[in-house]
Amino acid sequence: MSAEQPLTVLVAEDGATDRLLLAQIVRRQGHQVFTAENGEQAVALFAEKRPQLVLLDALMPVMDGFEAARQIKALAGEALVPIIFLTSLNEEEALVRCLEAGGDDFMAKPYSAVILAAKIRAMDRLRRLQATVLAQRDLITRHHHHLLNEQRVAKAVFDKVAHSGCITAPNIRYLQSPYALFNGDLLLAAFTPSGDMHVLLGDFTGHGLPAAVGAMPLAEVFYGMTAKGYGLAHMLREMNAKLKRILPVDMFCCALLLNLSVQRGTVEVWNGGMPDGYRLSADGKVVASLASRHLPLGVLAAERFDDSTEVLPLAAGERLLLLSDGVVDTADEQERLFGVERLRAVLAANRDPVQLFDEVMQALERFGGTPRDDISLCDIRMFTVEERVPAPTLYSDSGRSSPLDWSLGFALRGESLKRFNPVPYLVQLLQEIHGLRPLTGALHSVLSELYSNALEHGVLGLDSRLKRDAHGFADYYQERARRLDALVDGFVRIDLKVEPLASGGRLIIEVRDSGAGFDVQQVLSRPASEQGLSGRGLKLVGQLGSSAGWREGGRCAWVQFDW
């Protein structure tokens, strides 16, 4: 009778006759046999030959079987080397000692070849099972290390992309788990060339690498377009189209995108699928919710995507609190959710908005929920003009051509006024002139300001005095959207004229509109307080350029930059 798979077997037995007999039985079963005369020899032989199974006499000279079993098991380590004790002992206590010393089975003398063969087979099964379990464990461990390493590398790459902005700015406080990237949450912030701040809090469906893979292009679009001075609507369209193109149908990204403009004292909001964000007054009262009004990014085809945003007033010192659904969906042991009501209670109880962030975290802790790994919480204080760090504009050329004698007329009419924002393109164009590069932020601010003035007050005929308080503010932007939608004609024309001077050059920007114009003298003589949130940005434009003014009855604004 031969075994299916031959094993190497160590036989340790002090009686020469028994040893020979046993070795013969085992050999006949097809196994390879090593023999030892006492425990010490057995341990030495085990260390040398590493047999797969051991038959061990309990009572031997020099070192008995019990001690030998302990040492062999220690040498074997994690691998199962079955030990079958050979014994003429039959007191219960002695048999128990065999097993306690590490024996896996025992066999009474005299030996039966049939029973011995059966026991060896049974022990071999156990041995193999253990070997399989160990091999699988090692495989899983290897895969796990591999995965962790991949995540570490992916995170390092991602951090280069994601942290190129200003998420560490002093007015932002946030909490994200260190591996938030792999739970699908994403928080990005960056200054625009004119010193507005863009913030994005996103939450991809799904976890792990798929979420991280989607996050990369989103971050690229966010930083790239923010640095070039694009507004939220353009960025949203680009992000949505990109995600729609690359993500599978069942994956999308809930997102809340903000533009904080300290110049205008406003925050522009687009929320698609994120929980309500909150706008808080300087003394911590909830003044408004930033509610989700849109489908998440990556769901709708470009032609159905809605990029309309809301504009709310936000003065320096006022705050926004943003969160991911991990906060409201934190569950306690009874699977009850923390929920929006508990969150609102924390907001209502707050007396000092600086503490709010900690109070929310403490409330989550007290709630006793298992802390989820996908909680994102972000507290943003409206910054002051002094805190701005406008982004350096991205240059795509060396600037060597630097043309200094040219002019350009650019007119937008009807439909184009509804969708198109010409400012980023014009700023990019002006980057061709080396001497204007240090003025990028100012150019962006001035062009944005003059363009929106021409559109809103000129073409659409909106009165900026509407914006004097928070209520009027909302009305103003609703009315703006309504009139823009109904617009059929009208135009905004931008003329750029560049001429060389002895020392450098001069740029003259003229922005004309088809509106009714206004009484320049009268508006300029209004008290500053009345200009407040509105004021046609006169002061700003005047400060940024070398000189500025209005002509043609308020229908043409001009600014001159000398360098």
Added chain:
Amino acid sequence: MAVETDFSQDGKKLTIKIKGRFDFGKHQEFRDAYESQPRRPDSVVVDLKDTTYLDSSALGMLLLLRDHAGGDDSDVRVVHASSDVRKILAISNFEKLFDIS
């Protein structure tokens, strides 16, 4: 079965009922519910009467179903959603894609 399907007599309307939590655990069952049908129904009704919870992967699955049923031309209705489930659908503004009642 946590996901049950029922074809109307005329074979035009497929009803899919989800019991308990509608999350990633139901992914395969939910896909099978509409992919394994011999013919494509004119309309699909997703009955959430016995659905206790719905997560973002369930929203993804609804998008898959919508895509399968013809995308923008599809007729997918979501019915009997509890107030909690409706809230989740509302935050993501899914009423813009599905007829929810």
